[in-house]
Amino acid sequence: MLNRYIAAALSAALLTALTSCAADTFSTQPSASERDVFAMDTFMTMRSYGSESDTALEASEARIR
DSSP: HHHHHHHHHHHHHHHHHHHSSSSGGOOOOOEEEEEEEEEEEEHHHHHHETTTTHHHHHHHHHOOO
């Protein structure tokens, strides 16, 4: 009976330690670009993420117009 309590306590401690020591990689935001376009009688806001986000927004705007 005592072994069962010890095993449960060790399991709980292990799970707590593994989940609370997560890396801080999720808090960094990727670089984003945003562009406002008025086309087709509609005001649009386009947002793109990543290293080539400006190029992607230019291509998207050219395709829309």
